[in-house]
Amino acid sequence: MNKQYKLIGFVAFILIVFIGFKVYDVSASPEQMNLTVSTELGEADQMEDIQFIAHTFNYTNYQQSPNFEFRDGSFQNLNNQSMFEAMDYHFSPSVNSLIDRYRSFVRGKSQSPNHFTETDNHVIYTAFMSDVDWNVRGSDKLLISSLNKSTEEEKDFEVNLQIPDGSSSYYYSVVDTYVNYSELTIIVNTYNSTNEEELTLIYEFDIENPTDTLTPVAHLESELGQGGKVQVSTNVNPANRYIPLRHLYDIEETMYGEMIYSSVDFYVYDRQTQELTAIPSFEDSATMVDGDDSSDNSQSDTANENNGTSDDYSPDEMIVLTENESVYVAQNKGESVEWYTFNVESADLQQVGTLDMANESIGREFVDYYQTTFNNTMHVSDGKLYASGVDFNQEIGAPVFQVSDLASLEILFYGAIQTDDPELNEVLEISVYEYEIIPDGLESND
Amino acid sequence: MIEVNNIYKSFGKKKVLNGVSFTAVKGEITCLVGVNGVGKTTILNAIMNLTPLKKGSILIDGKPLSVDSYNHIAFIPDAAIMLPNMTVQEAMDFMKDYYKTWNGNRAKEIVKFFRLNPSDRISNLSKGNQAKVNLLMGLALDVEYILMDEPFSGIDIFTREQITEVFSSRLVEDRGVLITTHEIQDIEHLIDRVILLDNGVVYKDFNAEDMRETEGKSVVDVMREVYNG
Amino acid sequence: MSHSVKSFIKLTSFELERISKVFFGLIGFTLISNLIGYIFPILRFNQDIEEYMISQNISVEMAHDALGPFSFDRVLNSGWIAFPIVIGVTSIGLYALFTWYREWFGKNTFAYRLFMLPVPRTQVFFSKLVTIYIGIYSLIAVQMLSVFGGYQLTNWLIADAVMDPNPLISLIHSNFLFAYLFPVDTGLYFTINLIGLTGILVVFTIILLERSYALKGFGLGLMYAGFVIVLGILPHFIGEFAGNRYLLFYSELMIITYILLALASIGSIIWSRHLINRKITI
Numbered sequence: 001m002n003k004q005y006k007l008i009g010f011v012a013f014i015l016i017v018f019i020g021f022k023v024y025d026v027s028a029s030p031e032q033m034n035l036t037v038s039t040e041l042g043e044a045d046q047m048e049d050i051q052f053i054a055h056t057f058n059y060t061n062y063q064q065s066p067n068f069e070f071r072d073g074s075f076q077n078l079n080n081q082s083m084f085e086a087m088d089y090h091f092s093p094s095v096n097s098l099i100d101r102y103r104s105f106v107r108g109k110s111q112s113p114n115h116f117t118e119t120d121n122h123v124i125y126t127a128f129m130s131d132v133d134w135n136v137r138g139s140d141k142l143l144i145s146s147l148n149k150s151t152e153e154e155k156d157f158e159v160n161l162q163i164p165d166g167s168s169s170y171y172y173s174v175v176d177t178y179v180n181y182s183e184l185t186i187i188v189n190t191y192n193s194t195n196e197e198e199l200t201l202i203y204e205f206d207i208e209n210p211t212d213t214l215t216p217v218a219h220l221e222s223e224l225g226q227g228g229k230v231q232v233s234t235n236v237n238p239a240n241r242y243i244p245l246r247h248l249y250d251i252e253e254t255m256y257g258e259m260i261y262s263s264v265d266f267y268v269y270d271r272q273t274q275e276l277t278a279i280p281s282f283e284d285s286a287t288m289v290d291g292d293d294s295s296d297n298s299q300s301d302t303a304n305e306n307n308g309t310s311d312d313y314s315p316d317e318m319i320v321l322t323e324n325e326s327v328y329v330a331q332n333k334g335e336s337v338e339w340y341t342f343n344v345e346s347a348d349l350q351q352v353g354t355l356d357m358a359n360e361s362i363g364r365e366f367v368d369y370y371q372t373t374f375n376n377t378m379h380v381s382d383g384k385l386y387a388s389g390v391d392f393n394q395e396i397g398a399p400v401f402q403v404s405d406l407a408s409l410e411i412l413f414y415g416a417i418q419t420d421d422p423e424l425n426e427v428l429e430i431s432v433y434e435y436e437i438i439p440d441g442l443e444s445n446d
Numbered sequence: 447m448i449e450v451n452n453i454y455k456s457f458g459k460k461k462v463l464n465g466v467s468f469t470a471v472k473g474e475i476t477c478l479v480g481v482n483g484v485g486k487t488t489i490l491n492a493i494m495n496l497t498p499l500k501k502g503s504i505l506i507d508g509k510p511l512s513v514d515s516y517n518h519i520a521f522i523p524d525a526a527i528m529l530p531n532m533t534v535q536e537a538m539d540f541m542k543d544y545y546k547t548w549n550g551n552r553a554k555e556i557v558k559f560f561r562l563n564p565s566d567r568i569s570n571l572s573k574g575n576q577a578k579v580n581l582l583m584g585l586a587l588d589v590e591y592i593l594m595d596e597p598f599s600g601i602d603i604f605t606r607e608q609i610t611e612v613f614s615s616r617l618v619e620d621r622g623v624l625i626t627t628h629e630i631q632d633i634e635h636l637i638d639r640v641i642l643l644d645n646g647v648v649y650k651d652f653n654a655e656d657m658r659e660t661e662g663k664s665v666v667d668v669m670r671e672v673y674n675g
Numbered sequence: 676m677s678h679s680v681k682s683f684i685k686l687t688s689f690e691l692e693r694i695s696k697v698f699f700g701l702i703g704f705t706l707i708s709n710l711i712g713y714i715f716p717i718l719r720f721n722q723d724i725e726e727y728m729i730s731q732n733i734s735v736e737m738a739h740d741a742l743g744p745f746s747f748d749r750v751l752n753s754g755w756i757a758f759p760i761v762i763g764v765t766s767i768g769l770y771a772l773f774t775w776y777r778e779w780f781g782k783n784t785f786a787y788r789l790f791m792l793p794v795p796r797t798q799v800f801f802s803k804l805v806t807i808y809i810g811i812y813s814l815i816a817v818q819m820l821s822v823f824g825g826y827q828l829t830n831w832l833i834a835d836a837v838m839d840p841n842p843l844i845s846l847i848h849s850n851f852l853f854a855y856l857f858p859v860d861t862g863l864y865f866t867i868n869l870i871g872l873t874g875i876l877v878v879f880t881i882i883l884l885e886r887s888y889a890l891k892g893f894g895l896g897l898m899y900a901g902f903v904i905v906l907g908i909l910p911h912f913i914g915e916f917a918g919n920r921y922l923l924f925y926s927e928l929m930i931i932t933y934i935l936l937a938l939a940s941i942g943s944i945i946w947s948r949h950l951i952n953r954k955i956t957i
Contacts, residue, residue, distance in 0.1 A: 006692055007684065007687055007688040007809075013816060014812040017820060018816060018819075021819050021858070028842060060841060061840070061841055061845045062841055062845045062849045063842075063848045083861060083862035083865075088924045108919050108922050110921060135915070135918065136918070491956075491957060494791055495952075496790060498887075498953055498954050513796075514793065516791050517793045520791075525783065525784065527784055527785060527787040529693075530783050546793070569782065
């Protein structure tokens, strides 16, 4: 055995060091931390329709920076996933939920959350061929699939999109899809990198009466005129009749190549009549009741004059949200918003009242020129207003959420995402990604 | 008995062995003779499974080659095959570690007989002494058969005499010895059987003593007839 | 202990003995290079502080505040740590070739003796493989110990107040090289080791093919290596060929890759066994 002392020595050395390292790794690694919803006002169960990914970063211990998924009112530490679970994990709770429930339907489909629309009975997939096959970039071939959740029947279609005469595009993307089964309203963004022409086109498709080619029912840039850029509101309820739109114009390019706008208008697109209606500015609105005339709020055009300068971004003065047949308009006053309903037929604003906001920026982030969508942090669902933001009062900003009742204009919930360790909160930055509202009845994946 | 049955071997397009068959038995010294390149070393390598055959079979006491064959047969190649930085003692220890047939007493005897110094490094030994170490590694194994490839190649006359002595000693007694050599005259009187190879086949397979008695020819005479005539 | 286990341990021990000087050399080089790497950045940091204090005419505390804390990460990311790892990996790679060819092309043809030992020849094969792994893991273990020693050294040489608060294990977890070398992420470590094992087994197969069929065997070996590489990466191009990169979920893709790599490893062992038993020429 003496002749093997070197072999025994090497093997023992390796084993001892590796085992020692693993023991050290386990013992020195920080304790598992938990995130909690810290309620300042109302009930935390109001958060149950909200889902998001919380990314944490501990400045004093990089290793203690796990990601969490918030779904069904509770946090799941994503570091606890098995190796294969982690491999399949998609950083969108809604796509993840679809993979869990309808794995074979999701297979072969682009795993982008805006390509899936879920209703009570169906899951609809709308994406371009180029979203799943990078070799066909520039293809205008749209893939549409529908899954009947109860019968598990899947229908697949490939349709060609026509774009307006005189336009040519290289990149196509689906911005959002609205569904009143079997009718789909598909909002498409196209981009021509040569002339930088961007189009926002709306198509209609009937799953029960499919056609091979779709012609746009609306070309928003041409209808709104004045050049510029059209942004589409994110949406919670795919059956909503009206689609809020934000139109940026009076564009200038800075010496750094940055595009800035000095005018912004809001519209709603009516899926039934396929018509656009402009939202009047608060000053112009004749039927505005109890408007605060003395306020120094200027109209939206001037409110955004300074947008685009690097340190002077400010959110819009106007907020436009829709649900079912209703259009909600709000005037942003920082610590509060003046709430109105908008009558599309008469183009009148009817003041509802004032809703206090937990801080001056929650739900009203600045949306720059380059984004395709707006209303990313403020949504209406089931008559409730959901707003998310960051509380900057602390040294490290904490994500905060506010849920309000739109009928009573009462705050149902306000709270922040924190750890249960006060010391850790001082060094831990929490960022929220893929924030989504999932209406009742859709989120169940058990 | 070592049975070589109809073996074929080519190197590239060159056919070296073209159906060679012979046997070598215990208690006899069998000598494979032939000109350079006739395939003598290849046959020994093939017996030890150190080169693949195209065709044919080799049996050791009726069994095909296996790991266990190395407990019954030893091969002494014509060059040193132990690591050069080993001492003679380390080389013997190495053999003792792996071969259950290693006979330590006999090894000591051979070391003494060849006047080898166990603490010498193999790389520092003369060619003759390296050949002796090679013989030591093979002869100290209690095996039934010993293969030797050109044991006298490049060796001085005194060493050659010492090695020749081995063939008449009890070191090879009762064993089957298969040897290849050019310098047959040194051991001709000790050889029992001769296998003469030519053109890839066994040209003649005869008993050396019978040849001397019946035809009055020595092995060298027969070789002259074959290769000159 | 069975006879064959004993002989395998003896063979491995023998192989290790033959290469241990090289391993000790690599270990020594790693430790010396690391030691320089631990001290050099600290001296530079202290020098920067001093120069800044003089140029700005400020106190040590103010200079520390201005220049920020000293992070051991700075040491871990230096070439003094990476260079010996690169040298170690290269040496072990070359050793995979050397371990076979020295038996034929060394001063004496030791291959004769190795292949005439009354032990299965696959034991020679596996003893060489295990010796390579002992070399690899010894170097990794030394690197582990060195990092711990270096961290202690840094703690002694740098005042607590200016030391970045991140604990060592956190820095190890976030280091690019250590993520591959140290078992901090089970999935990644498994993948890296499987790829490494397959790579070494394929290299062994190429060498044995060359030793069996000469130049023709080398050509065949290269084709085999190409085949294994294609096999390993093929699943990742299935989406490209099928025109749909979401055809498989990532876990499925990795399971297929693992299975193919495992098959390539097993295939290499079976082929090598056949070559070493039936085809090899000394």
